[in-house]
Amino acid sequence: MTPPDGLAAPSAPAPSSAATLAVEPLPRHAPPRGPIATLKKHTKILRVSLSERMTYRSDFLLGTILRFLPLVTTILLWKSIYESSGASELAGFRYREMIAYLLLTHISRMFSSMPGLAAGIARDIREGTLKRYLIQPVDMIAYLLTYRVAHKLAYITMSIIPYVALFVVCRGYFDGIPDALTLAAYALSLVLSFLVGFYFEASVGMVGFWFLEVTSLLYIVMTLNFFISGHMLPLDLLPSPWSTILKALPFQYMAYFPAVVFLRKITGWNLVLHLLLELTWAVVFMVLSRGLYRLGLKRYSAYGG
Amino acid sequence: MIEVDQLNLVTSEFMAIIEAIELTKTYRVFQKQEGVLGAIRGLYHREYREVRAVDRISFAIEPGEMVAFLGPNGAGKTTTLKMLAGLVYPTSGEARVLDFVPWQRADLFRRQFSLVMGQKNQLWWDLPAADSFQLHREIYSIPQAEFDKTLGDLTELLGVAKLTRQAVRELSLGERMKMELIAALLHGPRLLLLDEPTIGLDVVAQAAIQKCLRDYHSQRGVTMLLTSHYMRDVEALCDRVLVINHGAMVYDGPLSGIIEKFGESKLVKLQFEGLAPDDLGRFGQVVRREGPFADIRIERSRVSEILSAVLDRHALADVTVEDPPLEEIIAKVFEEARLDHDAA
Numbered sequence: 001m002t003p004p005d006g007l008a009a010p011s012a013p014a015p016s017s018a019a020t021l022a023v024e025p026l027p028r029h030a031p032p033r034g035p036i037a038t039l040k041k042h043t044k045i046l047r048v049s050l051s052e053r054m055t056y057r058s059d060f061l062l063g064t065i066l067r068f069l070p071l072v073t074t075i076l077l078w079k080s081i082y083e084s085s086g087a088s089e090l091a092g093f094r095y096r097e098m099i100a101y102l103l104l105t106h107i108s109r110m111f112s113s114m115p116g117l118a119a120g121i122a123r124d125i126r127e128g129t130l131k132r133y134l135i136q137p138v139d140m141i142a143y144l145l146t147y148r149v150a151h152k153l154a155y156i157t158m159s160i161i162p163y164v165a166l167f168v169v170c171r172g173y174f175d176g177i178p179d180a181l182t183l184a185a186y187a188l189s190l191v192l193s194f195l196v197g198f199y200f201e202a203s204v205g206m207v208g209f210w211f212l213e214v215t216s217l218l219y220i221v222m223t224l225n226f227f228i229s230g231h232m233l234p235l236d237l238l239p240s241p242w243s244t245i246l247k248a249l250p251f252q253y254m255a256y257f258p259a260v261v262f263l264r265k266i267t268g269w270n271l272v273l274h275l276l277l278e279l280t281w282a283v284v285f286m287v288l289s290r291g292l293y294r295l296g297l298k299r300y301s302a303y304g305g
Numbered sequence: 306m307i308e309v310d311q312l313n314l315v316t317s318e319f320m321a322i323i324e325a326i327e328l329t330k331t332y333r334v335f336q337k338q339e340g341v342l343g344a345i346r347g348l349y350h351r352e353y354r355e356v357r358a359v360d361r362i363s364f365a366i367e368p369g370e371m372v373a374f375l376g377p378n379g380a381g382k383t384t385t386l387k388m389l390a391g392l393v394y395p396t397s398g399e400a401r402v403l404d405f406v407p408w409q410r411a412d413l414f415r416r417q418f419s420l421v422m423g424q425k426n427q428l429w430w431d432l433p434a435a436d437s438f439q440l441h442r443e444i445y446s447i448p449q450a451e452f453d454k455t456l457g458d459l460t461e462l463l464g465v466a467k468l469t470r471q472a473v474r475e476l477s478l479g480e481r482m483k484m485e486l487i488a489a490l491l492h493g494p495r496l497l498l499l500d501e502p503t504i505g506l507d508v509v510a511q512a513a514i515q516k517c518l519r520d521y522h523s524q525r526g527v528t529m530l531l532t533s534h535y536m537r538d539v540e541a542l543c544d545r546v547l548v549i550n551h552g553a554m555v556y557d558g559p560l561s562g563i564i565e566k567f568g569e570s571k572l573v574k575l576q577f578e579g580l581a582p583d584d585l586g587r588f589g590q591v592v593r594r595e596g597p598f599a600d601i602r603i604e605r606s607r608v609s610e611i612l613s614a615v616l617d618r619h620a621l622a623d624v625t626v627e628d629p630p631l632e633e634i635i636a637k638v639f640e641e642a643r644l645d646h647d648a649a
Contacts, residue, residue: 037446044443048429048436132427134392137415138444301394301408303332 041138042146046153068166071106075099091236097263098234099173103166104259105231110156111190112197112229112254114148118221121205122214125300134297141202141289148198182264185271189258192278196253199285206289209296230256250281320404322496322528323366323389328398330359330384330552358384360552361398368495371522371529373543373560377639381552382532386498389530390420403496416445419489423501426481427488428473434484435469438491445492452491459487462517479510486514490521499531503538515541536631548635550642567641568634571608572627575599578620588615597622602629 082088082095093101121144124130133140167174178186204221208214226232229251235243246252257274260266266274336352359381366372376382387393389400391407391414400407405414428437442452460466463483473481486502499518503511515538521527522542533539539546539560546563548556556563572592575581581599585591588611589603603611608626615621628634 041443041446044440048432048440128425131392131420131422131425134410135390135415135418135420136441136444137412301392 042142045143045146046150065162067106068162071103071166074102078102091234092265093234093236096173096175099170100263101234101259103170103173104262105255107163108190108193108255108258109231110159111152111258112193114197114201117144117148117198117201118205118207118218119215120144121202122208122218125208125296126212130300141293144202145198152194178262178264182261182267185275186258186262188275189253189261189278192275192282193253193255193258195282196250196278196285199282199289200250200254202289203285203292206292206296209292209299225251225254228252229254230259234260250285253278253281321365321401322368322370322403323364323530324401325365325385325389326363326399327361328359328363328385328388328400329357329361329396330381330388330393331396332356332358357552359388359395359549362549362552362554364547364554364557366528366530368528369522369526370545371518371543372531372545372547373539374530374532374547374549375539375635376532376549376555380550382549383500385549386420386500386530386532390418390498391415392420416492417494418496418498419492419494420498421485421489421500421502423482423499423504426473426485428481428484430474431472433470434473434476434487437473437484437488438469441488441491447492451493455491455493456487459490459517459521462520463487463513479506479513482506482510482514483517486517493525495527497527497529497531499529499533501533502531503533503535511535511537512541518542536635540631548638548642550639551646553642553646555638555642563638564628564631564634567638568605568628570602570604570629572629573601573603573608573612574623574625574627575601575615575621576623578622582619585615 078095078098082090082098088094090098124133130140133143177183204218205214207217211217228235228246228249230246231254235246235252235256237243238246247256257266257278261271332355333353334356336354362381362385374382374385384393388395389402389407391402391410394408403414403417405411407414428434429440438452438456441447442449447455457466460469463486465480465483465487468476468480469484473484476484482502489497497518502518503514506514518529519542522529529542531538531542544559546556546558546560547554548563556566558566570589573589575598577597577599579597581594581597583594585594585599585601589601589607591599591601593600612624612626
């Protein structure tokens with residue numbers, strides 16, 4: 001077990017001063033401490049992610065435009081529903097409000113939807129690319145969060161013009177722009193919906209530690225989420241036990257809640273309460289995803305890696 | 306373990322970079338039965354088989370060593386590397402790497418080593434390698450000046466300075482591997498774990514990677530543990546060899562020792578003044594006989610005796626005595642280990 005002479009002895013005259021570096025008790029780069037260093041590191045991740053997102057500009061633009069096409073049919077559909085029912089209000093929504101709501105859920109989803117996040121985590125686990133988060137001094141969830149912020153920033157920056165155009169065209173469906181306080185609450189609800197969406201999907205992705213194939217599970221979760229988050233129609237429209245149940249669940253914060261904040265359907269202390277609840281859900285899913293990640297890593301390291 | 310810790314305290318200056326003690330890893334593998342019925346049966350009654358990937362291996366690697374880790378496919382090399390990198394927990398046994406328990410994955414530990422796997426990429430596929438390098442600079446918080454210098458040196462050494470602005474997916478396999486290597490070396494790791502770094506590369510790219518590793522080693526005194534199926538890599542880089550087979554250590558010693566221990570014969574190449582005689586078979590196994598040339602495989606201990614016998618009888622123009630190719634010797638080591646294992 002003895003190593004060959006010359007190579008082993010660190011005290012032997014080294015060919016260069018660098019050889020002594022190998023036996024230094026401390027590494028040359030002490031890990032940076034404090035929030036500023038962490039912020040700096042993640043700003044870089046953000047910038048690199050941003051330029052990655054911009055690689056596929058034309059794909060992106062086309063995707064954004066195509067996204068609006070179904071809106072036309074939705075508007076026509078609701079028009080005929082209101083006309084045939086003869087009622088001016090359905091579950092407290094007038095026709096104009098209904099269309100405004102559906103337009104606003106698009107904004108909500110722009111913040112809360114996380115395409116490919118859960119699938120990406122599951123793929124990293126299955127294909128072993130997860131390794132790099134274990135080998136490099138970087139935390140996977142923090143990294144993915146930064147990456148996602150970059151993704152969202154890129155998306156919002158690039159789609160701001162088509163969206164503004166859309167809302168100008170559809171301005172007749174809105175009762176003007178709400179007051180500053182409502183707008184602030186709306187902005188906060190959107191940021192929180194991003195966090196709820198991120199940590200929810202991250203938690204779903206962690207299931208990949210226990211099941212190799214998660215595509216069908218993800219499909220079910222995402223389809224269900226599309227409905228129970230209120231993306232398709234306002235939750236108030238559902239029969240009584242269901243609307244109450246769905247409004248108690250966290251999924252409403254990913255589409256329904258920000259939209260009704262903008263429409264001033266939730267106001268005063270009720271609004272404050274719901275914002276606090278939204279924050280609580282973000283924290284709950286954060287803790288859940290972290291917990292699952294820890295447990296998953298234990299399993300991963302025991303069974304293969 | 307207590308004794309080992311105490312030893313480390315006393316001799317911390319000469320502490321081994323890697324110390325593995327009775328390291329063992331057992332996997333439970335699901336046995337899928339044949340056919341549809343078997344698959345259905347597998348849903349409620351699963352049969353598992355225990356596979357011992359690594360079986361009580363112990364070794365120590367000192368700072369600055371370059372060690373080759375050899376063994377046939379499935380011998381447990383990658384599993385061992387994964388344990389040393391902290392990716393996998395051992396079933397039993399202990400390891401200390403850079404004075405850390407690797408699978409605790411301390412931040413400081415992760416800043417001091419690199420694991421390069423020949424078949425996995427760490428770089429961002431759609432971005433130029435330069436952007437991935439920048440990311441590494443931030444992740445490892447490498448000072449800008451040092452980053453620039455290291456990057457300049459490495460890209461020049463590997464001849465890829467012009468390619469760093471090109472998206473990684475557009476690079477050839479060899480170029481990509483060079484970029485991977487640069488990414489792994491940027492933060493100046495004290496320990497490099499390399500799992501088949503030259504797999505699938507052409508001879509020129511292989512040689513470039515070898516040269517880079519050699520130069521980097523002589524400049525920085527980095528410790529390296531590498532697995533490879535190419536004996537060229539081993540001959541070019543490593544003085545010490547660990548051979549494992551079926552998870553157990555078969556040989557640990559200098560590369561020259563393995564030739565002495567397992568290379569029982571030598572290849573004697575003779576060039577006669579006239580045509581090579583046809584009675585050479587009595588000296589050893591004739592490998593080739595063409596015109597004045599004849600190659601004979603002779604038992605190691607009898608080389609000088611036989612050479613003088615040939616010289617007594619024939620006029621020779623030239624003689625060379627060679628060791629058989631390293632590949633052949635390693636194959637023999639693997640084969641013997643397999644026979645031992647099967648017998649036991």
